Amino acid sequence: xxxxxxxxxxxxxxxxxxxxxxxxxxxxxxxxxxxxxxxxxxxxxxxxxxxxxxxxxxxxxxxxxxxxxxxxxxxxxxxxxxxxxxxxxxxxxxxxxxxxxxxxxxxxxxxxxxxxxxxxxxxxxxxxxxxxxxxxxxxxxxxxxxxxxxxxxxxxxxxxxxxxxxxxxxxxxxxxxxxxxxxxxxxxxxxxxxxxxxx
Amino acid sequence: xxxxxxxxxxxxxxxxxxxxxxxxxxxxxxxxxxxxxxxxxxxxxxxxxxxxxxxxxxxxxxxxxxxxxxxxxxxxxxxxxxxxxxxxxxxxxxxxxxxxxxxxxxxxxxxxxxxxxxxxxxxxxxxxxxxxxxxxxxxxxxxxxxxxxxxxxxxxxxxxxxxxxxxxxxxxxxxxxxxxxxxxxxxxxxxxxxxxxxx
Amino acid sequence: xxxxxxxxxxxxxxxxxxxxxxxxxxxxxxxxxxxxxxxxxxxxxxxxxxxxxxxxxxxxxxxxxxxxxxxxxxxxxxxxxxxxxxxxxxxxxxxxxxxxxxxxxxxxxxxxxxxxxxxxxxxxxxxxxxxxxxxxxxxxxxxxxxxxxxxxxxxxxxxxxxxxxxxxxxxxxxxxxxxxxxxxxxxxxxxxxxxxxxx
Amino acid sequence: xxxxxxxxxxxxxxxxxxxxxxxxxxxxxxxxxxxxxxxxxxxxxxxxxxxxxxxxxxxxxxxxxxxxxxxxxxxxxxxxxxxxxxxxxxxxxxxxxxxxxxxxxxxxxxxxxxxxxxxxxxxxxxxxxxxxxxxxxxxxxxxxxxxxxxxxxxxxxxxxxxxxxxxxxxxxxxxxxxxxxxxxxxxxxxxxxxxxxxx
Numbered sequence: 001x002x003x004x005x006x007x008x009x010x011x012x013x014x015x016x017x018x019x020x021x022x023x024x025x026x027x028x029x030x031x032x033x034x035x036x037x038x039x040x041x042x043x044x045x046x047x048x049x050x051x052x053x054x055x056x057x058x059x060x061x062x063x064x065x066x067x068x069x070x071x072x073x074x075x076x077x078x079x080x081x082x083x084x085x086x087x088x089x090x091x092x093x094x095x096x097x098x099x100x101x102x103x104x105x106x107x108x109x110x111x112x113x114x115x116x117x118x119x120x121x122x123x124x125x126x127x128x129x130x131x132x133x134x135x136x137x138x139x140x141x142x143x144x145x146x147x148x149x150x151x152x153x154x155x156x157x158x159x160x161x162x163x164x165x166x167x168x169x170x171x172x173x174x175x176x177x178x179x180x181x182x183x184x185x186x187x188x189x190x191x192x193x194x195x196x197x198x199x
Numbered sequence: 200x201x202x203x204x205x206x207x208x209x210x211x212x213x214x215x216x217x218x219x220x221x222x223x224x225x226x227x228x229x230x231x232x233x234x235x236x237x238x239x240x241x242x243x244x245x246x247x248x249x250x251x252x253x254x255x256x257x258x259x260x261x262x263x264x265x266x267x268x269x270x271x272x273x274x275x276x277x278x279x280x281x282x283x284x285x286x287x288x289x290x291x292x293x294x295x296x297x298x299x300x301x302x303x304x305x306x307x308x309x310x311x312x313x314x315x316x317x318x319x320x321x322x323x324x325x326x327x328x329x330x331x332x333x334x335x336x337x338x339x340x341x342x343x344x345x346x347x348x349x350x351x352x353x354x355x356x357x358x359x360x361x362x363x364x365x366x367x368x369x370x371x372x373x374x375x376x377x378x379x380x381x382x383x384x385x386x387x388x389x390x391x392x393x394x395x396x397x398x
Numbered sequence: 399x400x401x402x403x404x405x406x407x408x409x410x411x412x413x414x415x416x417x418x419x420x421x422x423x424x425x426x427x428x429x430x431x432x433x434x435x436x437x438x439x440x441x442x443x444x445x446x447x448x449x450x451x452x453x454x455x456x457x458x459x460x461x462x463x464x465x466x467x468x469x470x471x472x473x474x475x476x477x478x479x480x481x482x483x484x485x486x487x488x489x490x491x492x493x494x495x496x497x498x499x500x501x502x503x504x505x506x507x508x509x510x511x512x513x514x515x516x517x518x519x520x521x522x523x524x525x526x527x528x529x530x531x532x533x534x535x536x537x538x539x540x541x542x543x544x545x546x547x548x549x550x551x552x553x554x555x556x557x558x559x560x561x562x563x564x565x566x567x568x569x570x571x572x573x574x575x576x577x578x579x580x581x582x583x584x585x586x587x588x589x590x591x592x593x594x595x596x597x
Numbered sequence: 598x599x600x601x602x603x604x605x606x607x608x609x610x611x612x613x614x615x616x617x618x619x620x621x622x623x624x625x626x627x628x629x630x631x632x633x634x635x636x637x638x639x640x641x642x643x644x645x646x647x648x649x650x651x652x653x654x655x656x657x658x659x660x661x662x663x664x665x666x667x668x669x670x671x672x673x674x675x676x677x678x679x680x681x682x683x684x685x686x687x688x689x690x691x692x693x694x695x696x697x698x699x700x701x702x703x704x705x706x707x708x709x710x711x712x713x714x715x716x717x718x719x720x721x722x723x724x725x726x727x728x729x730x731x732x733x734x735x736x737x738x739x740x741x742x743x744x745x746x747x748x749x750x751x752x753x754x755x756x757x758x759x760x761x762x763x764x765x766x767x768x769x770x771x772x773x774x775x776x777x778x779x780x781x782x783x784x785x786x787x788x789x790x791x792x793x794x795x796x
Contacts, residue, residue, distance in 0.1 A: 001263040002237065005272065005276060007275075007295070009210060009214060009272045010272075011606060011609070012210070012211060012609060013214045013217060013218055013268065015218075015606060015609040015610045016214055016215050016217075016218025016219070016414075016417075016613050017218045017221060017222060017612045018610060018613075018619055019218070019414075019610055019612075019613025019616070019617055020218055020219055020222040020613070021222055022614060022691065022692075022694045022695055023224075023614060023617040023621060023698075024222060024727070025695065026621075026695065026696065026699045027700060027719065029699050030232065031236075032702070033627065035706075035708060037628075039707060039710070041710045041711060041712060043709075044707050044710050044712050044713060045712045048703075048716065058696075059692070062688070062692045062695070063688075063692075065686040066685075069610065069688075070681070070684055070688075072602045073602065073607075073684070076600075076604075076606075077602060084269070084392075084393070087269055087272070088265075091262075091265040091268075091269075092259070095219065095221075095261045095262075095265075098221055098222045098224065098225065098261070099225065099257075101222075101225060102225045102228050105231070106247075109234075110238060112244050113239070113240045113243050113246045114240060114242075115240060115243050115247060116243060119247065119381075126375070131620055133232070139206060144789050155614075156244075156690060183213075188683070193681075193684075194681070203554065204471065204472075205475075208409060208413060208471045208474075209471075211409070211410060211413040212413045212416060212417055212467065214417075215416075215417025215418070215613075215616075216417045216420060218417070218422060219417055219421040220421055221420055226470050230435075283468070283591075286468055286471070287464075287519060287588070287592075290460070290461075290464040290467075290468075292463075293420065294420075294457070294460045294464075295500050297420050297421045297423065297424065297460070298422075298456075299426065299469075300424060301424045304430070305430065305446075308433075308435060309437060309442050312437070312438070312439045312442050312443075313439060313444050314439060314443045314446060315442060315491050318446065322556070326655075390511060403670065403671075403674060404674075407608060407612060407673075408653065408670075409672045410608070410609060410612040410615055411612045411615060413616075414612050414613050414615075414616025415616045415619060415620060417616070418617055418620040419618055419620055422620060422623075428630065429634075466681060482667070482791070484665075485667055485670070486791075487788070489659070489660075489663040489666075492619065492655070493619075493659045493660075494661075495658070495752065496619055496620045496641075497623065497655075498623065499620075499623060500623045500626050503629070504629065504645075507632075507634060508636060508641050509634070509639050511637070511638045511642075512638060513641050513642045513645060513668070514641060546669065561769075
């Protein structure tokens with residue numbers, strides 16, 4: 001029925017969800033809520049240094065969310081109309097995006113366990129797959145993009161949208177052996193994205 | 200006085216409120232804030248498995264909020280101007296939308312009780328009724344929609360906006376007998392919405 | 399220098415801040431985070447009934463935030479450009495809007511004390527005064543509105559933007575005698591706004 | 598490839614992140630979550646007065662975030678297109694903006710320690726530097742701004758975007774001697790910005 005819904009609403013919802021998810025990542029610093037109020041310089045410094053792994057996960061998740069957001073931005077550079085199917089795919093992607101602060105918090109606190117690492121990576125895998133499906137559906141459905149896209153552009157973004165899913169699969173497999181190495185593989189994502197830009 | 204307010208502001212407020220409510224649903228995973236910091240693989244896995252009902256409620260509430268958001272999106276596909284009455288109805292709807300993370304948290308923790316299930320379902324019933332009233336008012340008030348809407352479109356969205364209220368009434372009645380069956384009836388909402396699309 | 403900044407950014411920031419402040423009002427239900435996980439039907443029901451005052455404050459604050467948001471929306475129906483002064487006034491107003499979830503939480507928990515009631519009411523008084531100043535500045539500064547506004551419109555919105563500050567002063571004075579009566583005076587705000595619409 | 602991405606998305610993400618970061622500053626009032634539910638007038642008043650430093654940091658951080666937001670707003674008054682590099686710089690700036698509620702919370706609770714003050718100031722320094730880099734890149738890269746900017750405008754905003762980084766360096770140095778003086782230097786930021794407007 002509605003193949004002609006405007007895209008501004010889903011773009012606004014997307015921007016809102018990413019803005020909140022990115023900002024809620026600071027929930028990963030929840031440890032500090034249990035700190036006693038009277039700490040001297042040395043005690044506070046040592047507690048803050050213990051939070052460095054949380055900071056690393058904050059940076060990593062922020063970068064991954066940023067990468068998803070840029071993907072979505074690029075997709076809607078081409079997509080000019082949306083429909084119920086595309087909205088439902090978007091919502092499924094957002095459902096996993098909104099889980100990222102939670103899975104980051106878990107992996108930040110229990111990063112030495114396989115279950116925490118794999119939970120985090122499976123979360124990103126699912127989000128990434130729905131963004132990929134979103135692109136494949138929109139790029140191939142007539143009427144969604146302004147004009148028919150050339151095969152080269154479609155394939156370029158097919159590859160781009162597969163970066164996070166593929167990295168996630170590698171991370172999950174690696175985490176079975178070594179969880180901490182596994183979940184730090186995502187630091188390659190921005191490098192791959194920047195390299196792809198040239199390629 | 201102002202029958203001619205633009206709709207972009209209330210759409211933006213709506214997108215913001217849904218984005219936040221959807222993201223705050225992770226508050227339902229609050230149990231984990233009480234977990235000890237030193238957990239081994241097995242202990243963490245068992246605690247995470249105990250949270251599966253919370254995850255089910257997360258998914259369900261996300262889907263319901265998504266369904267409301269799509270409804271609102273569809274309504275404003277037709278509504279081109281707003282006025283004070285319509286803004287007040289919107290705000291009442293949003294007031295119940297913003298309660299969803301709270302009632303989800305309650306039903307996630309105490310889903311075996313009637314009071315928690317009915318609180319959750321009554322919350323969705325009220326939100327749904329205000330979205331329905333919003334549509335009925337806007338569709339029938341001259342000057343709100345771009346052009347006069349045909350009866351068929353009005354009735355189609357009347358039915359669409361009644362899905363969640365009707366499901367909620369059924370859920371409330373069912374919850375009097377069995378709360379856990381009652382609140383899981385909402386999983387039918389996306390199916391009904393997709394079917395309606397065809398019908 | 400910039401008397402010609404577009405208004406869409408400050409409208410978007412406003413919509414975002416109101417959306418978040420409205421949704422964060424559920425922080426007023428923080429009591430429930432201390433509830434034991436194993437509660438039976440009767441215990442949970444009695445705890446939920448004890449939260450009814452919190453719910454009343456939630457509804458009231460939501461309505462007041464809604465009233466502020468509608469005011470802002472109406473103001474920008476006329477204001478077409480903004481400048482540094484107007485942005486600074488907006489930010490000061492938003493600074494008090496963002497405090498509302500906090501002062502609501504305090505008044506919800508300690509509504510029987512004068513200090514909590516007056517804190518809440520002074521918060522709304524300050525927010526209201528900055529919204530009033532915002533309108534007075536914009537309506538009288540040449541180049542901010544699309545065309546010169548007629549005196550009648552300026553005065554109508556002068557009155558409208560004074561509703562919350564005046565109600566707040568009355569509430570503060572009343573709270574010195576009886577805090578609970580004082581902070582419930584705000585329930586008159588929507589009535590006044592709707593009546594003003596006619597007048 | 599994409600030197601021609603529209604700017605509305607990154608403006609919306611920015612507005613969302615600032616709206617949330619500003620509103621989450623109330624997390625600095627977290628002390629009150631530990632207050633007993635039964636407090637009389639005198640006890641509550643004394644606890645609230647103990648929170649005045651938190652309120653001062655709230656106001657200060659709100660003003661600084663407001664100053665960053667106005668900077669970003671001014672930048673995009675001139676910037677008409679964006680590209681991947683500019684988006685990445687934006688995201689890095691936002692990553693530090695989203696940390697402000699956290700570093701404000703730390704400095705609010707432990708403002709007497711050097712580590713807390715310097716953490717807060719280093720956070721603002723990094724955010725400020727990325728906003729500065731954003732402007733320098735955009736102003737000098739052909740095709741980002743609508744038309745070539747004159748040298749005077751570029752230099753004016755170079756100076757404007759350096760205010761917070763320079764104040765931050767002064768604050769860090771001062772904090773090595775006296776942390777509480779150091780972090781209160783930011784109250785000069787709005788004054789400098791208003792004076793610059795004239796200059």
